[in-house]
Amino acid sequence: MLPQRRNPNRMNAPLSSYVNCPCEIKSEKNVLLATGLLAGFYNNELVIRDQRCTLALAHYNRPVKVYLHGADLSGCELMGKVYISTNSFMRIKDIQMLTGRERRNCFRLAVDLEGIVCRASEICRAQSINRLREMNYSKEVEKIHLAAAAAGRELTKEELEQRVPKPKLRTPLSYPAKIADLGAGGLKLISKESFRRHERLIVRLELLNKSAELSCLTVRESAKCKDSPFKIVGCKFEDVTSRQNNLLCSYLLQEQGRQIRKSKRV
Structure with missing residues (x-):
């Protein structure tokens, strides 16, 4: 409950x-x-x-x-x-x-979930770079098409790709993480990457066989696990949608029920 x-x-x-x-x-x-x-x-x-x-x-x-x-x-x-x-x-x-x-x-519930963490700032940076690359690519394609039309030719798709290679899109840096506990308002993750306090993160994980992408704000600076290179980070959720909240609550209720049944067998 x-x-x-x-x-x-x-x-x-x-x-x-x-x-x-x-x-x-x-x-x-x-x-x-x-x-x-x-x-x-x-x-x-x-x-x-x-x-x-x-x-x-x-x-x-x-x-x-x-x-x-x-x-x-x-x-x-x-x-x-x-x-x-x-x-x-x-x-x-x-x-x-x-x-x-x-x-x-x-x-919060003690859990053991695998996840992927990205910095929100890195996602925004990658999106900006990709938009710029796609814009430049579109301009080059238009220029090539105009030149070919002036020469009375129509380029095939293969010819176009040879003259103007499609841009390589930037992928945001991401870090594997383990979700150690989870609640309706936040989570605790363990990762080798160090995160600063008040840093915005996007945490991707799977709940009830469905992909979830949760926006978080770090509220506690990274603390090292004892005798380990991993760091512990406390986060609170931000801008959770109705769909995300429903999925999160459904998972928590199911997991808590499982833990209750397990506790009664101890």
Whole structure:
């Protein structure tokens, strides 16, 4: 289930208001661990139950993130540590509200997708160069045709290509990347290429066997993976079309369902 739109009139709803509402428990890296219902909130501890006894077990003191889904309330994002974990219930202690930045990064899905990344500036540059080359080519073709017509001749396609070769179009530089997590508002990618903060990127990937091209803005400077030449880049989406948004949400719902089913088998 994706985060719901916030209701500004219920932003400060007490946690007791979410009792019997569904919730998700995720690791610090956004891997879904379990889903259940909030049974109660006591002494800064959450109690989460699952009558089907399918909660995945988590070790004591493990840091987790919790998202509470209210029927008519705004969603609530929390963090805490596992105190007791069984297949039927889980107690989470040391509950804290997440900060704005933590909320943005919290409820993405951990994924493993291949993608291609291009700088938007490089795409614009390639398009400008290609337009200029095609314009010059058209002028040369017109000049050759006029000269041939003046001589009472009509050039064949082969003769024309011999005299005026078609221009070689510039291809924008692109870089292979791995998409490590994905949400409705952004993604995290891993690549050998370094990207600056506030750099506009075009990310091409495949979702549900369909090609997707997403415009992004880097919001976090590249950070190196430990003992690796790869860099981690955080991005937020910009100018997402309705079609892109529908495809993205469909993929996220399907992938989250898969992760939920997997968590219940653990």
